[in-house]
Amino acid sequence: MSPTSPSVSLPSPKERRRLREALSLSEEQVAEAMGVTRATVRSWETGRSAPRGRKREAYAKLLGVYEEPAAPRTEKPARPAPAATRPRQAAKGTARPPKAPSVASVASSAPGVSGASSGVSERPAVKAAAAPAAPARGDDDPTTGAGEATAPAEGVEGAEGAEGVEGAEGVEPAEVEESPADAARPGLTPEEAFDALYAYAAPGLVHQTYLLTGRRRLSRESVEHAFHHAWQHWPEVAVDRDPVGWVRAAAYEYALSPWHRFRRRHRHPDSPPTEANRRALLDALLELPPPYRRTVLLYDGLGLDLPETAAETEASTPAAGNRLLHARAAIARRVPELADPEALHRRLSALVAEAPTATLAPARSVRSGSERRTRLFTRSVIGVTAGLIGITAFTAATAPTRYIPVNVPGQVVDGVPVRGGPQKLRPEDKELRDRLRSAPHPGPERLVPRPE
Template sequence: MTQSPATPLPTPKERRRLREAKSLSQAQLAARIGVTRETIRAWESGRTTPGGTGSEKYAELLRAPLDRPAPRKATPKPATTSAAPEQPVTRPSARAFDALYAYAAPLLVRHTYLLSGRRALAREAVERAFQLAWERWPEVAVDPDPAGWVRAAAYEYAMSPWHRLRPGFRRPDAPPADPADRELLDVLLSLPPVYRRTLLLYDWVGLDLPETAAETEASTPAAAHRVLHAREAVAERLPDLAIPEQLRQRLTALAGAERLEAPKPSLVREAGERRVRFWTRAAIAVTTLIIGATVLTLRVAPTHYEPVPAPGAPVSGVPAPSGPGPLSARERQLRALLQEELSGGPERLVPVPE
């Protein structure tokens, strides 16, 4: 029986909201209290109730006020005699994007590698996902889970079937050096993509079952069935990983064994902005081409209507064509006269040399 804590605690849903408001992950909060991440997840889901000294620390951290920087007074800049080079100013949106990138990108690269089994594709998928997030930053900034937004975009890009047509993806990546890691990766890649994604989100990333179902666009019972089926498939080939905690530790070791580094956030932002400029210019060029073709068509098109000739119609009352009729008496007389005349008679003119 679980002992109820002496310090009153908010509801499980409110506990999670307070933790996210302080920008703390489950692992960070667990490290401050001195418990495991699974314990924090159980407290926030309501499966167990905090007890002992850990509950007091937990309550203090949840009820602590948010760390807000004190407002600074504006101070006039000292006058300088020489013009110093201006330092680049980072916009607040760029600082927020860089903070999200530093928090989510390193883990997301490893997550995408476990999903696809390809190192270059994992880095490319994460980079494209964050470029898309920067393009839609007003939408992503107000999302309740921006890291989940980027994770979903990276998954959609990494698991796209169009990558099979790329020349560089016709050969598989080099397998991990450790035979145990290689066998685990083979088992993961043998699972259907949706089962593989559900298993990693729940057993490795640490999402709750409703959150896993929402991110995979499935119902909660369907997500639970996928997790159980994926665990059975893994345990069938690797009996040592039948326990979920051992499976999570092996997945962490497999992801950490690969040297997967994401590029700097400033490079990702610049690449995203260049991509936006390119497509904007391409759209302007296509629009200009369409307008030019329309103007040319209007210039060379006829200015008045030319009616189409009507199709022919049959005419009645016209006699049908026939052969010559019988000759009259005068015509017979003329024919006889012509027959009696010689073709070479004296009536014919003959040329005579002079």
């Protein structure tokens, strides 16, 4: 294998971020070691791009996931196995990595999925640490490490929270395998895959954005905008490891945009629910700043771990941990019975898992609306460009090719009118002219040169 071979395997973007934080490296340090900018490292960790060539191999070595290529060797043809030989089964209890949700798996499970399952997962219970947890510090404290900020006594998981994780009620995680129905399912067209993703994720996302904003109309608008954006970038969404997370991030970003406060219909939240517990929790959520509100909903409501929550909110893991602590403290002050993190997790999970009641537009109309907006935007850009070209051409054709100086208008000096001007003489001007002609001004005679 050549040193610039692109076959060097890299982990997923979220795993790259987790490995960097496990090595206690900042984005600036990785960028300096790789010879790139910090924005490039961030794009590698968010999945927008990936290193190539020698940088790909160096990046894999830096993260500690580089595997030396094995030298090619000639193998002898294997002898056929006897009929009585059976393949040995995997050891019982062997945990396999969970299969990432893809568009095909979403499409296969879309018809029988309720709105509560759109991106909601059970958060694994974390074993209690033997050592006492350090108190959380602020984001700006330079002495705060990832372990101090992300391992509080309230049960916040750290960047290495994957170790010691058990399933709910102490049950071992089940092996996730591809079902025969999924393997035999024929390839879907982009329209069918988009419709399946919309039917699977849209109802739950509307309910989640309502919990973020308290506005039902804005939540429906945000989800439709996110799916419009997803259809415009469907080649990217179709190959994403978590298409529901891709759409969820777009919907949350649109719903929490500060520009909605200038819109009259989205200026004030809707009337709160009549149930006292729901109203108190929703009011406590809406009083939080948008980043804190989003962090606590992703972690305690949807069950994402702390690195995934930090990656989706575009924050560092210590900052996400501190946001979570402050959000929990604010909710506990407003609703004292939710001071226990597990109680807050159960209440938020139950609130997120409720069956949504919003009426959504059909998937076909969402796709057609996205295409119509794209055509309208393209035509507008073409029209504006053509107009600018026409104005530029007209200006170039009618503009003078040489400079014509402007004659300064004359001024009246001591009552003497301007001569040679286009204006007509007034009666007093004519009187002055006649007087000057009849009685010249007395004075010394003029010197007339005489030729000699």
